[in-house]
Every structure is written in C-alpha cells, then in structure tokens.
Amino acid sequence: MPELPEVEVVRAGLDPAVTGATVLGVTVLDERALTRYAGSGSQFEAALTGRVLVGAARRGKFLWIPLQPVDPQEAGAGEALVAHLGMSGQLLLRSPGAGTERHERIRFEIQHPGHGELAIVFADQRTFGSLTLDPLVPTPDAAPGGCGTRDASVPGQVAHIARDPLDPAFSDRRFRDAVGRKGSAIKRVLLDQTTISGVGNIYADEALWRARIHPEIPSRTLSTRAVNRLLADVRGVLDQALAEGGTSFDAQYVNVNGQAGYFAHSLNAYGRTGEPCPRCGRPIVRVSFMNRSSHYCPHCQAPR
Numbered sequence: 001m002p003e004l005p006e007v008e009v010v011r012a013g014l015d016p017a018v019t020g021a022t023v024l025g026v027t028v029l030d031e032r033a034l035t036r037y038a039g040s041g042s043q044f045e046a047a048l049t050g051r052v053l054v055g056a057a058r059r060g061k062f063l064w065i066p067l068q069p070v071d072p073q074e075a076g077a078g079e080a081l082v083a084h085l086g087m088s089g090q091l092l093l094r095s096p097g098a099g100t101e102r103h104e105r106i107r108f109e110i111q112h113p114g115h116g117e118l119a120i121v122f123a124d125q126r127t128f129g130s131l132t133l134d135p136l137v138p139t140p141d142a143a144p145g146g147c148g149t150r151d152a153s154v155p156g157q158v159a160h161i162a163r164d165p166l167d168p169a170f171s172d173r174r175f176r177d178a179v180g181r182k183g184s185a186i187k188r189v190l191l192d193q194t195t196i197s198g199v200g201n202i203y204a205d206e207a208l209w210r211a212r213i214h215p216e217i218p219s220r221t222l223s224t225r226a227v228n229r230l231l232a233d234v235r236g237v238l239d240q241a242l243a244e245g246g247t248s249f250d251a252q253y254v255n256v257n258g259q260a261g262y263f264a265h266s267l268n269a270y271g272r273t274g275e276p277c278p279r280c281g282r283p284i285v286r287v288s289f290m291n292r293s294s295h296y297c298p299h300c301q302a303p304r
Contacts, residue, residue: 002085004164004198005241005263007061010091011148015056017093018065018120021112023048033105033122036084036132036157047133048081053110059146059167060197061085062158066136066149082134082155083122089129094119106131132157143169164198165235176227179219186222187215187294190234199234202247202270205295207234209269214303215294240266269295 002010026048028034028041037044052068057080064080083091092101096109096117105127108120122131134155139145145154146167154161163170178195179186189195190204199207208215210233213226222230241247244263264271268278273286277297286293 002089002246003061003200003203004166004238005203006246007058007063007085007198008147008166008242009246010085011056011058011063013093014063014065014091014120015148017112017115017118018053018110019055020114021053021110021118023051023053024109024111024117025049026109027107028105029100029107030105030127032127033124033129033131036082036130036134044131044133048108053081055148057146057149059154059158060161060164060193061200062155062161063091064134064155064158066151066153078153079133079135080155082132082157084130086124086126086128086130088125090121090123092121092123094121134158141169161193162195162197165196165231166198166238170196172228172231175231176224179222179227182219184219185216185289186213186219186230187289189219191290196234198238201292202267203234203237203241205270206237206268209296209301210237212300214301215289215296217303269297271295 026045028045031041034041034044039047051070054066054068057064057066062082062084064082066078066080069078083089096119098119101121101123103123103125104121105124106122110118110120112118134157136153137156137159139152139154142152144150144152175196179189182189187204187208190199190207191201205215207230211226211230213222213230241263244266245259247263269284272284272295274283276282277284277300280297280299282297282299284295285298286295
C-alpha cells in the first residue's frame with residue numbers, strides 16, 4: 001500500500017496541474033472505484049462536471065482536492081474530491097484524448113488556465129482504492145488540514161486520521177504521551193493511523209531498524225529518549241524516501257507521470273530477509289506480524 005512518501009509524490013505532481021482547473025467532464029468506467037461514494041456513477045459525474053479545483057492536499061495516506069464552492073456566498077467549509085489509493089491505485093496525468101490506461105476506472109477531463117486541457121486518470125489494478133466526494137469539516141486545533149493546504153479543514157472521512165510526523169502541526173508531546181500509555185508493540189503503535197499517520201509496514205521497519213528498537217517491544221517500556229530517537233528516525237526515513245520518489249517494487253506504485261521511485265535501493269531491513277544487516281552483518285529476519293511481516297536485525301534490535 002502506498003505510504004506517506006508515495007502519496008506525497010503524487011500530491012506534489014497533481015497540485016500544479018489541478019490548481020485553478022475546471023472539470024470539463026468525468027467518465028466512470030468502473031463503479032467499484034466509488035465504494036466510499038453514496039451515489040451512482042452518473043451522479044458522481046454530474047456532481048463534479050463544471051467544478052473548479054482548488055489544489056491538492058494530503059494527510060497521512062489520504063489525498064484530497066478541495067472544490068471551489070458553486071456559490072461564493074455558500075456557508076460552511078465546502079467539499080472535496082477525496083482519493084484513497086488502496087493497494088494499487090494510481091492518479092496519472094495524461095494528454096487530452098490519450099488512450100485508455102490499463103486498469104483505468106475513472107477519467108477526468110480538465111481545463112487549466114495555464115496548461116490547457118489535461119486528463120487525470122484513476123487506475124487501480126486491485127480495486128481497493130476509491131474516489132469520493134466528501135464535505136470538509138474544521139480541524140479541532142484550527143491548524144491547516146494537511147500538506148498542501150492553508151485551510152483549517154479536512155474531509156469528514158479523514159477527520160479521524162492523526163497528523164503525520166512531517167506536518168508542522170504534529171505534536172511530538174502528544175505522540176510521546178500516546179506511546180507511554182500503550183502496552184502494545186511499538187510497531188503496532190506506528191501503524192495506528194489514529195496515533196501517527198502515513199507510516200506503513202515498510203517505513204515502520206526501516207525507522208525501527210535505524211533506531212535499534214525491536215518491533216515487538218511494548219511501547220510503554222521505551223524511555224523518552226528512545227521515543228524521541230525513534231520519531232527522529234521516522235522523519236529521517238520519510239524525508240529520504242520523499243527525496244528518492246518513494247518505494248516501488250513493481251509497476252503498482254508510480255508518480256503522476258508513470259515513473260517509479262527508487263527508495264527500494266536504500267532499504268536496510270524491509271524485504272531483505274537473510275541478507276546481512278548493513279550495520280552488523282548478521283542476517284535480517286522476517287517474522288509474521290499483524291497479518292503482514294516484520295523485518296529486523298535480531299542483534300542490533302535485540303529487546304532491551
């Protein structure tokens with residue numbers, strides 16, 4: 001599943017193409033891509049045609065495009081087109097009239113004041129991703145809703161998602177307090193999107209390896225110093241992955257231009273079962289964890 005770096009790369013690619021653009025038309029080819037939307041495909045098409053897109057925003061793994069109100073005097077925070085990429089969802093920028101993409105589910109034809117006509121394609125091989133329209137609700141802390149927006153609002157379906165560690169409004173203290181209260185494994189805490197968002201299996205394994213912390217150690221047994229070190233390493237991993245375009249193991253994750261990221265070449269633990277630990281040379285092991293896997297060095301990350 002795309003994690004924060006992959007979704008942020010997509011957001012950053014979409015933003016200049018959608019900001020100020022008008023939706024000329026929408027074609028829903030597969031209504032399975034609208035599982036979070038209450039209406040039909042034709043209703044989705046009608047609701048978006050003619051709307052003006054404000055920009056692209058993100059919190060954790062969720063991406064949204066706020067819509068300009070139909071009536072400028074309209075009260076409330078407005079609404080947004082919300083995208084969740086699931087396991088294999090892609091948002092691709094294409095030339096107008098470009099051929100149908102493999103696994104294409106929905107296509108938007110837009111008119112940008114500077115770039116002219118463009119097409120945005122939502123493609124999804126495994127159909128776990130989705131698009132929907134959702135009302136925007138105010139953020140409880142009155143801070144901007146996420147990366148790429150100055151508005152203190154988020155889609156209602158995203159409101160329960162915690163801020164991510166690259167968000168200026170993320171509270172280190174609140175995260176430390178949550179870690180100190182929980183008796184569950186520290187990796188489980190990192191994967192809990194209501195505590196810290198954007199971190200999935202890959203970046204949890206990498207951050208824990210950097211911090212020399214065993215993935216199954218109870219979170220409340222960690223010292224404040226260890227939690228601070230872990231949070232710094234989470235940010236370091238995410239920043240590096242962003243700089244390298246995210247992690248691509250196959251063609252399922254690509255940016256808006258269809259290009260793969262190359263952070264997979266920088267992985268130290270995830271997916272390196274049996275290979276020598278880059279730090280101590282002992283083999284990296286893989287164990288089952290929450291219906292997925294954990295990868296770690298049993299020497300460097302021995303439980304303290």
